[in-house]
Amino acid sequence: MQTQGYPLEMQIARIAQEVGLMAHQGFHYYDSEQQVHREIDVMVTTGRAQSRTGRSLQLRVVFEAKSSTGRSKPWVILADKSSTMANPARVVQRYVNDQAKDWWRRSVGRSQAVHGLSLFDVDDVRGYSLIRPTLAAGGSRDDQAFSAMMQVSKAAHGVCEWLTETGSKSKRPRDSSELFAIVLPVVVVDSPLYQCWLDGDGQIQLEEVGVGTVKWGNRVSLRRSPNTIIKVMRLDAVRKYLQDLEIAADVLYEDMMRWSRETDGELGAGA
Numbered sequence: 601m602q603t604q605g606y607p608l609e610m611q612i613a614r615i616a617q618e619v620g621l622m623a624h625q626g627f628h629y630y631d632s633e634q635q636v637h638r639e640i641d642v643m644v645t646t647g648r649a650q651s652r653t654g655r656s657l658q659l660r661v662v663f664e665a666k667s668s669t670g671r672s673k674p675w676v677i678l679a680d681k682s683s684t685m686a687n688p689a690r691v692v693q694r695y696v697n698d699q700a701k702d703w704w705r706r707s708v709g710r711s712q713a714v715h716g717l718s719l720f721d722v723d724d725v726r727g728y729s730l731i732r733p734t735l736a737a738g739g740s741r742d743d744q745a746f747s748a749m750m751q752v753s754k755a756a757h758g759v760c761e762w763l764t765e766t767g768s769k770s771k772r773p774r775d776s777s778e779l780f781a782i783v784l785p786v787v788v789v790d791s792p793l794y795q796c797w798l799d800g801d802g803q804i805q806l807e808e809v810g811v812g813t814v815k816w817g818n819r820v821s822l823r824r825s826p827n828t829i830i831k832v833m834r835l836d837a838v839r840k841y842l843q844d845l846e847i848a849a850d851v852l853y854e855d856m857m858r859w860s861r862e863t864d865g866e867l868g869a870g871a
Contacts, residue, residue: 608665608790609641612838616644619842627662629758633821640755641665646846648853655860657853658781659845660759664752665788666744672791675745677727677812677832679797685815687715690722693815693825695756697763700780707859714855719784719841719848722829727795727814730787730832749816752785753828757820759783780856786831786841793834811837 609625616623627643630636642663649656666675692709708714730745763781795807811833819826833841 606667608667608788608835609663611835612642612644612663612665612788615835615838616642616842619839619846621646621842621846627759629755629762631754631758632761633754638751638754638758640752640759643759644842644845646849648849655778655780655856657849657856658763658779659849659852660763660781660783661786661842661845662752662755662759662783663786663788664748664755666748666790668789668791673732674792674794675789675832676731676733676794676796676806677809677814678729678731679723679727679795679812681726681797681799683726683728685722685726690829691715691720693827693829694720695760695783695785695824695828697760697779697781697783699764699778700782703780703856703859704782707855708852711855713851714848717848717851718844722813722815723795727812727832728817730814730830748787749814749828749830750818750820752787752830753816753818753820756783756785756828757824760824782852784831784845785828786833788833788835788838790835793832810834811841 613623613625622645624643624645625641627640628637629640631638640662642665644661644663645658647656647658688709691711691714692705694704696704714720730749732745760781760783763779763783766779793809793812795809795812797805799805811831814830814832816828816830817826818828820828831841
């Protein structure tokens with residue numbers, strides 16, 4: 601049980617519930633590429649709704665939990681200190697459902713209030729890959745890290761597709777609100793996590809961290825962002841991350857309401 605990650609999943613779900621969020625363990629989504637249903641360890645949801653505008657907002661986090669026992673191998677984020685992400689990119693390059701795309705690109709991407717949110721922070725040392733190096737001399741790389749990133753990226757895409765489908769006008773009840781949704785992929789580990797980069801002298805630097813960011817260029821779908829921004833964290837960083845999620849939900853909701861008033865006003869003026 602310990603090595604399969606179930607206790608870690610349960611701890612993530614409990615932390616979410618303690619923060620006041622809805623946690624769903626063993627959530628299934630449809631992988632349209634392979635045409636099979638897949639399971640994600642934990643999905644956490646927070647949301648805001650406004651009946652007057654007919655729009656609602658959801659932020660969802662899909663968690664992939666990776667446990668290990670004994671003399672466990674560390675997780676290492678390979679990073680490039682010379683590479684940075686501009687404020688719009690680190691916000692805009694996220695998984696959003698189709699209904700939210702115009703708002704996300706035209707309003708959220710330009711919002712200084714959103715740019716300042718901790719939820720969308722990326723590290724000064726930006727990661728581009730995640731590995732689990734072997735502890736044995738002459739050993740080879742473990743593909744568990746690649747698998748974790750692929751699973752959580754596919755989950756974020758699959759949940760977005762589901763939210764696009766269920767939120768379409770033809771699928772939702774006539775009196776229900778239009779859903780704007782953002783899905784964030786997170787890998788949680790219970791063994792040491794490091795960042796590794798080359799300094800200005802070409803020397804390898806290694807630093808233990810509690811949370812890091814990987815801007816992964818393995819594009820899951822042509823319909824989504826060219827990169828997947830994945831948070832990788834230890835369990836003790838989950839609570840603050842989810843608290844930041846709640847703060848971000850309030851700020852994004854206010855931006856959505858403002859954008860709704862402006863766009864609805866434009867539509868009314870053009871009628």
